[in-house]
Structure formats: C-alpha cells, structure tokens
Amino acid sequence: MRxxxxxxxxxxxxxxxxxxxxxxxxFMVIINSFKDQTEAAEMNLKLPTTWHVFENYKVMxxxxxxxxxxxxxTVITVICVLLLIILCSTMAFVLERxxxxxxxxxxxxxxxxxxxxxxxxxxxxxxxxxxxxxxxAAVFVLIVANMSFTVxxxxxxxxxxxxxxxxxxxxxxxSHTQLFFQIIYPLLQPVTVTAVIxxxxxxxxxxxxxxxxxxxxxxxxLPLTVYNFFGNHNSDxxxxxxxxxxxTLPVAIVYxxxxxxxxxxxxxxAVKG
Amino acid sequence: MHSTxxxxxxxxxxxxxxxxxxxxxxIPAMGGLALSFVKILGFNLxxxxxxxxxxxxxxxxxxxMRRAIGNSFxxxxxxxxxxxxxxxxxxxxxxxxxxxxxxxxxxxxxPAVINTVAVGLIFSSLLHPSNGLVNGFLRTVGLGALAQxxxxxxxxxxxxxxxxxxxxxSGFTMVILLSGMQTIGREYYEAAEIDGAxxxxxFKYITFPLLLPAFNNALILSIIGGLKVFDLIQxxxxxxxxxxxxxxxxxxxxxxxxxxxGEGCAASIILAVVIAAIALPAYKYIANREVEM
Numbered sequence: 001m002r003x004x005x006x007x008x009x010x011x012x013x014x015x016x017x018x019x020x021x022x023x024x025x026x027f028m029v030i031i032n033s034f035k036d037q038t039e040a041a042e043m044n045l046k047l048p049t050t051w052h053v054f055e056n057y058k059v060m061x062x063x064x065x066x067x068x069x070x071x072x073x074t075v076i077t078v079i080c081v082l083l084l085i086i087l088c089s090t091m092a093f094v095l096e097r098x099x100x101x102x103x104x105x106x107x108x109x110x111x112x113x114x115x116x117x118x119x120x121x122x123x124x125x126x127x128x129x130x131x132x133x134x135x136x137a138a139v140f141v142l143i144v145a146n147m148s149f150t151v152x153x154x155x156x157x158x159x160x161x162x163x164x165x166x167x168x169x170x171x172x173x174x175s176h177t178q179l180f181f182q183i184i185y186p187l188l189q190p191v192t193v194t195a196v197i198x199x200x201x202x203x204x205x206x207x208x209x210x211x212x213x214x215x216x217x218x219x220x221x222l223p224l225t226v227y228n229f230f231g232n233h234n235s236d237x238x239x240x241x242x243x244x245x246x247x248t249l250p251v252a253i254v255y256x257x258x259x260x261x262x263x264x265x266x267x268x269x270a271v272k273g
Numbered sequence: 274m275h276s277t278x279x280x281x282x283x284x285x286x287x288x289x290x291x292x293x294x295x296x297x298x299x300i301p302a303m304g305g306l307a308l309s310f311v312k313i314l315g316f317n318l319x320x321x322x323x324x325x326x327x328x329x330x331x332x333x334x335x336x337x338m339r340r341a342i343g344n345s346f347x348x349x350x351x352x353x354x355x356x357x358x359x360x361x362x363x364x365x366x367x368x369x370x371x372x373x374x375x376x377x378x379x380x381x382x383x384p385a386v387i388n389t390v391a392v393g394l395i396f397s398s399l400l401h402p403s404n405g406l407v408n409g410f411l412r413t414v415g416l417g418a419l420a421q422x423x424x425x426x427x428x429x430x431x432x433x434x435x436x437x438x439x440x441x442x443s444g445f446t447m448v449i450l451l452s453g454m455q456t457i458g459r460e461y462y463e464a465a466e467i468d469g470a471x472x473x474x475x476f477k478y479i480t481f482p483l484l485l486p487a488f489n490n491a492l493i494l495s496i497i498g499g500l501k502v503f504d505l506i507q508x509x510x511x512x513x514x515x516x517x518x519x520x521x522x523x524x525x526x527x528x529x530x531x532x533x534x535g536e537g538c539a540a541s542i543i544l545a546v547v548i549a550a551i552a553l554p555a556y557k558y559i560a561n562r563e564v565e566m
Contacts, residue, residue: 008371011366012371012373014366015363015366015367015373015377016373016377018363018381019377019380019381021440022380022381022383022384022440022444023380024406025395025396025399025406026383026395028395028398028399028406029395029398032398041404042404043398043399043401043404043405043406043409044404044406044409045406087289087290087293088290090286090287090289090290091287091290091291091294093282093286093287094282094283094284094286094287095287097278097281097282098278098279098282099278100279106291109299110294113294113298115497115548115549115552115553116302116545116548116549117501117541117544117545117548118298118301119301119302119304119305119538119541119542119545120301120525120529120541121305121308121525121528121529121534121537121538121541122300122301122302122304122305122308122538123297123298123301124529125301125304125308125534126296126297126300126301126304127297130296140293140296140297141297143293143297144293144294144297144298147290147293147294147298151290166281170277170281176280176281176282176283176285176286177286179281180286201386204388205386205387205388205389207388207389207390207504207507207508208503208504208507208522211504211507211526212526212529222388223388223389223390223391224390226388226390226391226394227390227507227508230390230394230397237398240394240398241398244391244394244395247388247390247391248387248388248391251386251387251388252383252386252387255383255386256379259379259382262386263378263379263382263448264452266385266386266445266448267445267448267449267452
C-alpha cells in the first residue's frame with residue numbers, strides 16, 4: 001500500500017510537469033503581450049516592469065485588423081457550419097437509406113474524401129472558371145473539405161434509427177421532405193451537436209485552405225491576420241503576442257465553457273471507428 | 274415496395290450537397306490528374322499543351338522536391354511515433370479516478386483548439402536562438418552547450434517542427450485513447466486481478482488489445498495528418514531555411530504561387546497516391562488483429 005502511494009505521487013508529479021510544458025508557453029505569450037518593445041523582445045517569464053496592457057492591445061486592434069478578422073471569421077464560420085449541417089444530414093439520410101448499388105457507390109465516393117487530400121490547385125481553377133469571388137470560393141471549398149467527415153458522422157447515427165419510423169410516417173402521408181425535416185432531423189440532434197463543434201473548430205481555425213483564397217486585408221480571417229501581421233512586424237514581439245492572445249481568446253473562452261462537449265465532440269469520430 | 278423506398282428517399286434532398294461535392298471535389302480531383310500531364314502558364318487554359326510525364330519528372334528530379342518528399346515521410350513518422358507514445362502514456366496515467374484528472378485533461382487538450390498560426394508564432398518565439406525560452410532554460414541549468422538554433426539550423430529545423438506538432442496534438446491522441454479505455458469493462462480487470470496479474474500484464478493482455486480500434490484510428494489520423502501537413506510549416510519556417518523543412522504542402526503552395534501549376538498538381542497527385550497506398554493497407558492490417566468484443 002505504501003509503495004502504491006509513492007508510485008501515485010511520482011506519477012502525479014510527472015503529470016504536473018507535463019502540464020507545465022503546455023502552460024508555460026501560454027503564460028509566456030500572455031505576460032509578454034503586456035510589456036514594451038525592448039522587454040518583450042527578451043521573451044522571458046519575468047513580470048513586466050511597466051505594464052502596457054491597453055497600449056499594446058489598442059495598437060493591435062487598430063493596426064492588426066483584428067476586428068475585421070473577427071467579423072470575417074464569424075461570418076465564414078457561421079455560413080459554413082449551417083450549410084454543412086443541412087447538406088450533410090440530407091446527403092447521409094438519402095445515401096444511407098436508399099440502399100441501391102448506385103447510392104452505395106456515391107456514399108463510398110464521399111467517404112473517400114476522408115483519406116484523399118483536397119486537390120487545391122484544380123479547385124482554384126474551378127472557382128476561377130465559375131467567376132466566384134474569393135470569399136464565396138473559400139466558403140464552398142471549406143464546406144467540401146469538411147463534408148466527407150460530417151456525412152460519415154451522420155451516416156453512422158442514421159443507421160441506428162429504425163426504418164419503421166420512416167415507414168409509419170410515410171403511411172401517415174408525410175412527403176419525403178416532411179419525413180426528413182419533421183421526423184428524422186430532430187432525432188439527429190446529438191450528432192448535430194458533435195458536427196457543429198467539429199466543423200466550428202475546423203473552419204474557425206482553418207489556415208491551409210483560406211491562405212489560397214483569402215488574399216487581401218479586407219477578407220482575412222483571424223489566423224490570416226495573425227500570419228500577415230507577423231510577416232510585417234516581426235520585431236514588435238509585444239504586438240505579435242497581443243495578436244496571438246486576441247485571435248485565440250474567442251475559441252479559448254468557448255473551450256473553457258464547453259470543454260466537455262468540445263473534447264468528446266472533436267474526438268468522437270475517431271473513437272467509434 | 275422497392276419503388277416506394279426509392280420515392281421515399283428521393284435524391285432531390287441530397288442534390289445540393291452532392292452538387293457541391295462533385296463541383297469542388299470530384300471535378301478538381303479528375304482535373305488535377307489531367308492537369309498533372311499538362312504544361313500550363315498561370316490560369317490561362319489557352320497556354321496549356323500536353324506535357325506527358327514531364328511534370329512528374331520535374332517533381333522527382335529537382336533537389337528541393339526530393340527533399341520535400343523525404344521530409345513529409347520523416348515528419349509523418351516521427352510525429353506519429355511520439356504522439357502515439359506520449360498520448361498512450363498520458364492516457365494510461367489519467368485513466369483512474371483522482372482529483373486532478375479533469376483539470377489535466379483540459380490542459381492537455383488545450384493546444385488542439387489553438388489555431389496553428391498562433392502555435393507556430395508561440396514556438397518561433399520559444400525556439401528563438403538568442404532570446405528564446407528553450408535556450409534560456411538550457412543555459413540556466415548549465416546545459417548551454419545544448420542550446421541550438423532550433424528553427425534556423427538546416428539539419429535541425431525539421432525535427433523542431435515535428436516537436437511543435439507533437440506539442441499540439443499529443444493531448445488529442447490522449448483523449449481518443451482515454452475514451453477507448455473507458456469503454457473497457459471493469460470485470461476484465463477484476464478477473465485478471467483474481468488470477469494475480471500485475472499492472473503491466475493487465476495492460477498487455479487486456480487494455481491494449483481492447484484499445485486497438487481507438488488506437489488504429491488515432492494512428493491512421495496521425496499518419497495521414499503528418500503526410501498532409503502544410504499550415505504548421507507555413508506558419509513557422511515556410512519550408513526554409515533553404516529547403517530544410519520543405520514538405521508536399523509547402524511545395525504545392527510554392528508552385529501555386531509561382532504559377533507552375535502542372536508541377537503543383539503532379540505533387541498533389543503523388544501525395545494522394547502515397548496517402549492511399551499507406552492508409553488503406555495499414556488500416557486493413559491492424560483491423561485484422563483486433564480482438565472481437
């Protein structure tokens with residue numbers, strides 16, 4: 001028993017040490033965003049000798065395009081998540097229930113997108129050919145990039161809904177849209193919550209796709225404002241750190257409030273298998 | 274009967290989604306294959322002419338392209354080994370009731386929700402050669418000799434980038450494995466304890482085999498994610514110094530920026546083939562070894 005206690009103590013110390021590896025960088029960024037230029041360039045963990053909280057953040061909001069970025073991120077994320085929920089739940093429902101050779105083939109093709117990377121250059125060609133504006137192109141491509149996974153998530157859940165429910169609704173005279181939107185869609189709520197979380201995180205934090213499509217300060221999302229601000233001000237570390245804090249803050253707050261849902265949501269697709 | 278089913282689940286509902294998928298995934302995938310055999314200048318289709326395998330030859334013969342292919346594999350391999358190892362250790366350590374569990378889980382998962390550009394900048398500062406916290410720490414504890422130009426040294430940069438990826442995603446792997454462990458019934462352990470099994474034996478014969486489904490998924494996710502990596506490298510080194518951290522993702526972005534679109538498509542197709550070739554057999558192989566519950 002005593003050996004067990006000692007073992008527990010060692011384990012807990014090791015775990016707390018690991019937690020410090022995560023927390024120290026976070027603390028370093030926050031504390032240095034309050035310093036002046038010379039002190040921040042030293043990038044240490046000391047408290048600032050003079051606190052520059054408001055100056056740094058005011059400069060950042062004024063010059064870093066943070067508010068614009070926040071607005072763009074919000075609009076793009078809301079549109080993408082809403083469309084993903086509607087488009088993918090309907091797709092998964094039809095493809096899962098139809099059970100014809102052709103529908104199975106389509107389903108497989110959609111699931112294939114889980115593994116295959118998006119062909120970004122030809123996608124750019126298509127958007128160019130359709131004369132889409134950069135913002136609309138980004139929305140469409142972000143939707144398609146997250147579509148396979150969302151359909152996969154919905155398919156798994158729809159399988160567990162008994163088909164008798166559909167049959168009785170159909171006999172009662174529901175049309176196929178009524179059947180889906182009034183009977184099936186409400187039953188999908190748990191998986192919709194998961195899908196919202198996963199897609200919110202993926203779209204809000206996206207950088208790899210938006211860097212191709214969003215190319216002016218007017219349409220930058222938050223990660224792009226950070227990226228481009230650093231490109232122009234890489235000696236003003238206090239501002240760069242303030243920028244990192246401001247761009248991470250919204251998602252960090254959401255995370256701390258909804259942590260349980262976010263952790264299980266983001267990992268749920270990988271756990272079920 | 275069958276025709277009612279087809280009417281009940283009419284394609285009309287699915288058409289908007291399918292249309293988007295065809296337009297922005299299927300057509301580009303096929304178009305990418307076609308473009309990879311074409312020499313083209315910018316986005317002007319009238320300059321296109323058939324180039325045969327020229328783009329592929331270019332991808333394989335230019336030195337920084339070969340470097341990119343090698344780096345993608347190194348990155349996928351190293352990050353997968355460490356993410357799985359650290360994730361599994363943390364999951365085993367946290368898979369018990371104690372006051373700290375929840376707080377630690379929240380902390381370990383935190384990097385997964387921070388956007389990659391922010392993480393890249395945080396580490397650009399931490400790994401700064403003269404002022405960075407990592408070198409500062411090494412000098413303070415008397416290991417100044419180990420201080421390195423982490424992201425600037427051409428031999429070291431790729432490993433430094435791997436370390437950042439491991440920092441960001443180990444907690445995510447941990448949560449996947451932890452949820453897998455929590456589905457394993459207590460009765461297995463109780464039976465083993467009656468038979469006198471010690472901690473390691475229990476892990477080897479109960480936890481690990483029953484954890485395999487979750488483990489496989491985390492493994493495949495990590496390999497694919499590693500091969501596809503782009504944003505982290507773009508946010509920290511942009512493939513540099515020189516071509517020290519060049520990977521498929523940065524290569525495609527650079528050929529896009531330079532208007533060498535055929536080459537970019539060829540690199541993209543090679544990446545897709547590599548991913549399919551690794552992910553599918555790996556998944557099948559491991560899936561066959563799973564224990565039936």
